[in-house]
Amino acid sequence: xxxxxxxxxxxxxxxxxxxxxxxxxxxxxxxxxxxxxxxxxxxxxxxxxxxxxxxxxxxxxxxxxxxxxxxxxxxxxxxxxxxxxxxxxxxxxxxxxxxxxxxxxxxxxxxxxxx
Amino acid sequence: xxxxxxxxxxxxxxxxxxxxxxxxxxxxxxxxxxxxxxxxxxxxxxxxxxxxxxxxxxxxxxxxxxxxxxxxxxxxxxxxxxxxxxxxxxxxxxxxxxxxxxxxxxxxxxxxxx
Numbered sequence: 001x002x003x004x005x006x007x008x009x010x011x012x013x014x015x016x017x018x019x020x021x022x023x024x025x026x027x028x029x030x031x032x033x034x035x036x037x038x039x040x041x042x043x044x045x046x047x048x049x050x051x052x053x054x055x056x057x058x059x060x061x062x063x064x065x066x067x068x069x070x071x072x073x074x075x076x077x078x079x080x081x082x083x084x085x086x087x088x089x090x091x092x093x094x095x096x097x098x099x100x101x102x103x104x105x106x107x108x109x110x111x112x113x114x115x
Numbered sequence: 116x117x118x119x120x121x122x123x124x125x126x127x128x129x130x131x132x133x134x135x136x137x138x139x140x141x142x143x144x145x146x147x148x149x150x151x152x153x154x155x156x157x158x159x160x161x162x163x164x165x166x167x168x169x170x171x172x173x174x175x176x177x178x179x180x181x182x183x184x185x186x187x188x189x190x191x192x193x194x195x196x197x198x199x200x201x202x203x204x205x206x207x208x209x210x211x212x213x214x215x216x217x218x219x220x221x222x223x224x225x226x227x228x229x
Contacts, residue, residue, distance in 0.1 A: 004158075033216050033217075035219075041221065042204070042219055042220060042221030042222045043159075043204060043219035043221075045216050045217075045218065045219075048216040056216060059216075091158070091159065093159075103149075103161050103164065104159075104161070104217060106151075106158040106159040106160065107158055108158045109158060
């Protein structure tokens with residue numbers, strides 16, 4: 001597509017429920033990134049995919065967080081047993097290759113609120 | 116590890132004032148440096164970048180020079196407008212670790228009044 005598409009744009013859930021956030025990157029972009037944006041915390045790196053593999057999972061905050069990417073395209077970020085501290089905007093970005101040389105294009109984000 | 120430190124906001128200026136937002140970095144290797152901007156209600160977008168020492172990135176009247184000796188990439192604009200009100204993020208990537216994601220600072224909120 002023309003840009004990075006994320007869904008849902010807003011999600012309100014109850015503590016303890018699982019949520020799935022979806023990212024559809026720009027067609028042809030091999031690299032895909034998830035970040036979390038919280039008030040006062042800036043942009044926190046979560047995970048990076050090159051194709052379908054994730055060489056860098058260092059940013060996932062706990063084992064309740066997981067992500068997958070299939071077909072080198074769409075990615076899903078799953079948060080299990082959500083907690084109130086998971087409330088944030090989850091941003092997805094893609095680039096032609098690794099961020100070393102290329103510019104990231106960001107989606108509009110998925111705002112998650114955990115009650 | 117690699118990191119980015121930028122001045123905390125909010126920064127409040129009057130229209131046509133001079134803007135500086137400080138950014139310093141710590142990195143192994145030879146990073147590229149970026150400024151991203153997030154306008155109210157919109158996603159992050161690249162403002163400018165510099166890929167090697169002494170390079171100057173510029174866009175929309177904003178400039179930043181890659182200073183290796185001071186490990187800095189300060190953002191400047193000579194005359195800000197109300198439409199520049201946004202959150203500005205400094206970021207780096209390390210070319211020796213191809214594929215590593217961008218590392219962002221915490222962001223600086225700029226508010227410009229008329």
